[in-house]
Amino acid sequence: MTNKNKLDAVKTNTEWVVMKCLINAQQETVRAMEHHALSSLTQRDQLSNRELLATLREAKHSHERAIADIDTALEQLTAQASTDGEVSVDSAEQ
Numbered sequence: 001m002t003n004k005n006k007l008d009a010v011k012t013n014t015e016w017v018v019m020k021c022l023i024n025a026q027q028e029t030v031r032a033m034e035h036h037a038l039s040s041l042t043q044r045d046q047l048s049n050r051e052l053l054a055t056l057r058e059a060k061h062s063h064e065r066a067i068a069d070i071d072t073a074l075e076q077l078t079a080q081a082s083t084d085g086e087v088s089v090d091s092a093e094q
Contacts (some may be wrong), residue, residue: 014080021073025066032059 036055043051 014076017076018073021069021076024069028062028069030068034063035059 035058039051039055
């Protein structure tokens with residue numbers, strides 16, 4: 001495999017990792033909303049504070065997983081940027 005082919009394979013892998021991380025983050029958000037909507041709509045009475053707290057804790061946990069996926073994508077892009085000699089993602093944010 002030539003250096004160009006290796007570089008193309010790395011870029012394709014990076015693009016896939018970024019896309020998959022964003023998809024996972026979106027899925028976690030949708031799952032949390034669906035859970036809350038289903039819980040709210042299927043209860044005859046209002047949800048108790050205990051049930052609302054449980055729902056919010058699960059939503060928070062889901063979003064923490066989503067953030068972890070986004071952090072993975074950022075790490076992948078930062079690693080590729082240093083390999084390519086580009087400005088790092090972290091320094092570009094400043």
